Amino acid sequence: MARYRVGVILLALAVAASALGVVYTKHRARGLFIELQSMQRDRDHMEVEWGRLQLELATLANPGYVERIAHEDRGMRVPDPDEVRILWK
Numbered sequence: 001m002a003r004y005r006v007g008v009i010l011l012a013l014a015v016a017a018s019a020l021g022v023v024y025t026k027h028r029a030r031g032l033f034i035e036l037q038s039m040q041r042d043r044d045h046m047e048v049e050w051g052r053l054q055l056e057l058a059t060l061a062n063p064g065y066v067e068r069i070a071h072e073d074r075g076m077r078v079p080d081p082d083e084v085r086i087l088w089k
Contacts, residue, residue, distance in 0.1 A: 059065055070076040
């Protein structure tokens with residue numbers, strides 16, 4: 001009879017430990033899922049920002065844009081041919 005009680009107690013402890021393991025695993029999985037969603041949201045924001053920066057780069061690299069800024073904002077102009085000097089080694 002004592003052996004039976006020991007077996008039942010050990011079985012009950014094993015079931016309780018298994019239940020605690022399931023609860024811990026579920027809790028951990030939910031936490032990791034929330035972290036995954038947050039990282040995916042951050043990735044989406046970064047992809048939008050990357051697209052915006054690519055568009056800005058294309059605009060800034062456009063020769064017409066550069067020339068307009070040089071002329072309007074910096075007062076630069078294309079030199080006359082008689083102002084150009086070619087230097088040789």
